[in-house]
Amino acid sequence: MKDTQAxxxxxQTPKKIIITTHANPDADALGSSLGLHHFxxxxxxxxxxxxxxxxxxxLEWMPGNPLVIxxxxxxxxxxxxxLEADLLFCLDFSGFGRIKxxxxIAEKASAKIALVDHHLxxxxxxDFNFWNDHSAATAELIYDLIVDFSGKEAIDKGIAECLYAGIMTDTGSFKHPSTTSKIHRMVAELIDLGxxxxxxxxxxxxxxxxQRLRFLGHALAEKLKVDENARIAYFVIEEDDFKDFRLKQGDTEGLVNYALSIKGIVVAAIIIQGENExxxxxxxxxxxxxxKFAEEYFNGGGHKxxxxxxxxxxxxxxxxxxxELIEKDILKTRIK
Known part of the structure; x- marks a missing residue:
């Protein structure tokens, strides 16, 4: 509340504002950004x-998509x-390394910074901190910010749909442990708001x-690797797969969840070959x-x-x- 008031x-006076999010934005990143943009x-x-x-x-259906730079x-x-901005909103990321x-230019800018994020x-x-790692999605934080600022009536149909998209996807369609009673009440409000x-x-x-459906069939039949003893399942996707199935950005989204859905599996992964990494x-x-595994071994991070x-x-x-590392860490977890 302190930072909301600040x-x-x-x-109070018109400002030049930039909203940005992490590279390769997902529905939460883009939905949060466009919801805040409209407000x-x-x-x-x-x-x-x-x-x-x-x-x-x-994701291009979102209201305001043509305005995105x-x-x-x-x-x-x-x-x-x-460089001309008075305020830089950083949404759904908490380290400048995520904006590639x-x-x-972001670190060089003289603009004040508002952080709205839920990563660890x-x-x-x-300068203005709206970080909360207990939130299910950045869209949840944007909803709270808008309501604190101007009340629920400030959320129109377009904003409501942008924020709903972020919450729906970041909770795994309300399956993740982050799906609280507050989330369900918030979603009910978004429905009421249009x-x-x-x-x-x-x-x-x-x-x-x-092509994506054919790729999914190919991946499940030919690319899925399962170690039932270690309780892991994963996919390895090569550059040739992208060429053979003419895949576009986003076509591998959700594939890792198929591996995790296998009975008895506790860890799933997808390993994707890119041009440089x-x-x-x-x-x-x-x-x-x-x-923790991603941070320690693969220069990454995220949620638990x-x-x-x-x-x-x-x-x-x-x-x-x-x-080698996942089997060792899973064994270590079992021993504990």
């Missing part, structure tokens, strides 16, 4: 949302806006291309903290049961490292 005081515009501020990189096309495609214009190539161990030192939850769910989950995504059930990391090793070396 931010409210700061925004701040209505308060009379000059607002620009700048993302470090592109995002899946199944992709830093990779409009670097010069984006940097000018950041934008990091240098924040590195950013903000969110068409059937539409949002369909646009995010039920707009598959034929290997990306890893981890999921777990119960007490095994994949965020959902995290990610990167590797500069070859694909085979990365897979070998993952298997």
């Amino acid at each position: 931010l409210k005081d700061f925004l 701040l515009i209505r308060l009379g501020h000059e607002v620009n949302t700048i993302v470090p990189s592109s995002y899946p096309d199944f 992709n830093y990779e495609k409009s670097k010069e214009a984006a940097e000018k806006l950041i 190539e934008m990091r240098e 161990n924040p590195e950013i030192k903000p 969110a068409d939850v059937n539409k949002v769910s369909r646009l995010i989950y039920d707009t598959n291309s034929l 290997i990306k890893l995504s981890f999921r777990s059930i119960g007490d095994f903290a994949v965020n 049961n959902a995290s990610g990391g990167i590797s500069k090793l070859t694909l085979k070396e990365t897979e070998k490292k993952f298997i």
Whole structure:
């Protein structure tokens, strides 16, 4: 409440505001950003949302999507806006390393910083702090911020649908342990405020291309590796898979959850070969903290049961490292 009032005081006069989020934005990152964008515009501020990189096309339905500036495609214009800004909102990330190539200009900017995030161990030192690692999604924090500022009536249908998308996806469609009674009450309010939850769910989950469905079948039949003794399951996706199935960004989203859904599995992963690095995504059930695993071994982090990391090793070396370390850590957890 203290920082809400301080931010409210700061925004008494029109300001130039930049909203940004992590590279490869997901539904929570983009939904939170656009929900906040619409709210701040209505308060009379000059607002620009700048993302470090592109995002899946199944998120392009969100109100305000045409206003989003992709830093990779409009670097010069984006940097000018950041340097002229009075306030920089950092949404759904807590370390400037997560915004990749934008990091240098963001750290150079003279703008005050507002942090709205729910990930562990924040590195950013903000002027206005709305960080809470107990929140299920950054969209939950944006909802609270808007309501604290102006009441529920400030949330229109567009904002409600953006925030619902973030909450729905970051709770795993309300399956994750982070799904509290508060979340359900909040979602009920968003529905009352106009969110068409059937539409949002369909646009995010039920707009598959034929190629993606064929890839899912291929991945489940040919790429899934299971160690029932170690209770792990994972996929290794190669560059050739992207070429063979003409995959687009976002087409591997959710694949790791199929591995985690196998009876008896406690840790699942997907290892994806990129041009310059290997990306890893981890999921777990119960007490095994994949965020600590990702942070210690793969320069990553995230939430206890959902995290990610990167590797500069070859694909085979990365897979070998993952298997050796995860088996050792799972054994260690059992011993404890």
